[in-house]
Amino acid sequence: MGMRTALFDKHVDAGARIVDFGGWDMPIQYDSLINEHHAVRQHAGVFDVSHMTIVDVKGPQAESWLRYLLANDVARLKETGHALYSGMLNEQAGVIDDLIVYRMAWGFRLVVNCGTREKDLAWMNKQVAAYDVQLTERPELAILAVQGPAAMHIVMDLLNSKGASAEAVQVGSLKNFSGAEFGSWFIARTGYTGENGVEIMLPNSEAPGIWDELLAAGVKPIGLGARDTLRLEAGMNLYGHDMDESISPLSANMGWTIAWEPADRDFIGRSVLENQREAFKRGELPVLSGLVMEERGVLREGLRVQCTFADGAVKDGVITSGTFSPTLKHGIALARIPSGSQNAVVEKCEVDIRGKLIPVRLVKPGFVRLGKKVFE
Template sequence: MSSEHLQFTPLHDTHLSLGAKMVDFGGWDMPVSYGSQIEEHHAVRNAVGMFDVSHMLNIDISGQGSLGFLRRVLANDVARLAVPGKALYSCMLNPEGGVIDDLIVYFFAPNNWRLVVNAGRAKVDVAWLHEQAGQGDYGQVQITPRHDLAMVAVQGPHAREKVWNIRSGLQAQTESLSPFTAVFIESDFMVARTGYTGEDGFEIVLPATQVVDLWNALLAQGVRPCGLGARDTLRLEAGMNLYGQDMDEAIQPAQAGLAWTISLKDEARDFIGRKAITQAPKRNAFMGIRLNERGVMRAHMKVRTELGDGEITSGTMSPTLGFSIGFARLPEGIQPGASVKVELRGKWLPATLCTLPFVRNGKPLVS
């Protein structure tokens, strides 16, 4: 995409002033690194880093029909959310069971919810939500994309204390937050204990007009700016999927290791895609893979197993572990611990399958 057609977050000029290397990410001009992707990765694992995630879209869902609507359009069951501020990870499926998007949904009241969706899928998601709202008998549902908001993720073992230092009273308001819970500090200032790195931290949603001041306050606290490069290696180590690589509209959740995000308990809940994933399921194994020789695995590389061929969906060099890791979509029946081979530049190199994640809270789970 040509630069004149790229979208910018409210922090774009700030990234340029910090010397960030910028790349086109889903139509957004985003920082891939600020000098050293490896150092940014280690900062999050060992101390604290921050990411501009304002390209992701917050969508408010309100009205008396909200609960029934979300129970229809999401594969996970939002009826499980009873405590205000509690969040749930879910896929939104098409009628064939393919993943339109993976997202987080926050519950604040039966008629007050928020979705946070992927940047590259935002337009598709909003159009799909409007289409479904117009077809169902849910009662009143309002779908409000919040393009006026920005979002910063502060991640790492020191993340929360750094955030508390920038604003009086913030610790008292957020210290009791459990993981996957959010609270509104004021009308449009939300703090959620969520993230995409496998580390503790906060995601802060606030008016776009205030985000530069927030970023600079965190910078003054020694929080290291981090780009998409570190975000990718961190999420891979943490076993977290990336839309467009590990799943898409042709892939059912179970094919991407996301069967746990589907709730089938309420047999009367006819969510979109339920019939397809229960009556015409697509099956394969999906697990971690580590390379046993030098080299770096990348998406679409072939994997050869004793049960047939598969492929890498995401791959990288793990800064924490010191070897290449990835996710692999493989023949059904293959088990963790199996020895396989990966094709790198015409050579078949040995690799081992493993359960996910590779790293949790900074601690290696594979060796």
């Protein structure tokens, strides 16, 4: 038996098929992955993501420590509740993990992946030694992600039904990537689906009741299977697949998460990353690209991507995450595409599926946003 979240019995009650996920017994799907996927794109779904690790960061040097620990810069979080996405890099600029950091009234809150929990905590504890900072894991908190076009209204209605009308108004006015704390609850407009919605962190003891109320309000429970197809349609990375410690964030479409300015901010991995940045500009590093296969079929992680360049060179890339897009009804993927010499462009791209080369198109990572196709 693995570890269980406060909602394990609720998953079983809802008919979930349970699988081991990083040591946790988690729902992979309830009735149908595709139905669950569509529920989030068309109405609202709830995900139990309590297996993810919450680490609260407090102390007089919390901000200066995080500015050293993370490639993105928490000084950009101007107001309480604001959030940003960042890589946590090692000295070689490999990605130890990706995470969300929120500025809280009392410090910062990090949410890191469950599969990397131990190495993340070990790394943080090692790096924090010289700082006046306290790290506190919060296993007593559950996380519910409520996502979909109807999610905001449903959460506001739920708060209103509890007499929390002021809180409902505040949640309704949250901008994307910001949150608000209400006692032991924290509600933020973040997620992993490319839809509107919130993530609610709340005490484990209160999670089953809220779960029931969400389901009664027409929110569908969503398993990890649809969580993966939704995030991939949204073009979002999955740690351990699209990047890891051997990959530069620049080759994982994470360049936008690196705060280069101010130039005198020293963060772990910066000096190596500066060199990689120059190499990337010269076109010497691989690029994480989107792939679209309009023929019927499914793209899978690990498949070889044969790239033919304008100068005639042929090089192999690899799919790092692939699936069948339930929204678009064709194969989509993220793939690490090699660079051409002297910036030669890729003229033809084919995926090797069981020995057959199937043509695919290279697009920017990101396929569906707010229910609509977003690539050309």
